[in-house]
Amino acid sequence: MTVLVIAEHDNNKLQAATLSVLSAASELVSQIMDCELHLLIVGHECQSVVDMAQGIAGLSKILIADHQVYQVPLAENIAPIIVSLAQEQGSTNYSHILTSASTTGKDYQPRIAALLDVAQISDIVSIESADTFKRPIYAGNAIATVQSSDNIKVLTVRSSAFPAVSLAASINQVPVVQLAPQADSGKSAFIHAELTQSSRPELTTAQVIISGGRGMQSADNFELLYTLADQLNAAVGASRAAVDAGFVANDLQVGQTGKIVAPDLYIAVGISGAIQHIAGIMGSKVIVAINNDPDAPIFDVADYGLVADLFEALPELTTALKAKA
16 A cells, blocks of 8 residues: 655645645555555655655655646646556555645646546644544534545645644655656646746745734734734734725635634734634634734634724834744
């Protein structure tokens, strides 16, 4: 038996989410006798990603498909090579195929499951055994235990539910196997990407996150959050209501329909606490809420709550932090 992890990367370095997926995969390997762990890297001119992966303990093999056709992770091009790989393994076929429950993973993993004629198990947060997993349902209000009898389990992993594996400073000698690329499917094409450049930490990996909601009232008022975030080296997020109102870009959205986060500290400012937002922050170690409505649902999940006008509280908090600096 072999567990396969599909790496998420930018052709230069592994994304942090993949390190958490590898942690989940290691749990699987420990529960299956004589099981190996393989990492698949699909990209273009991505040798630096392979070098980085050599520092991961527990890998039995690194598979790499390096070609121009894989420069952008289009599901229509990625899925066929993974499916062919799974079907060619014979007696050592892959029992599990894992990737992150990111937007990229959610794109190609369902296609892989369909081509293999198996069910996908999405967004797992716990591994009970080799065929049994837990995943949130009803916006995180319930946890379902799912058992699969498929010969290949196709899984997406909620990265915030598993610790990231460490990268060793020394380079291991993990065997690297070059895979032959497949032809461009011609079913989709990359047009362009609009990337937000920021010196602040990424939402999905930040230890501290400050999010604003509809209560911020305008895009200009988000400057209050940016100023406070700079004092705490925090990432800035937003509720869906704030994104829909056009206060910030949608890549800052936190929640079930945005990014699932699990920081050490999550500060919700002017956020009422809609169920889809709560589902995305429940992994946070400490939740602080600032809202002028004492009956706001966010206070039901917050560890600390401040009933106050955010336009008074944020400047006072920022000033206090500056004084401590």
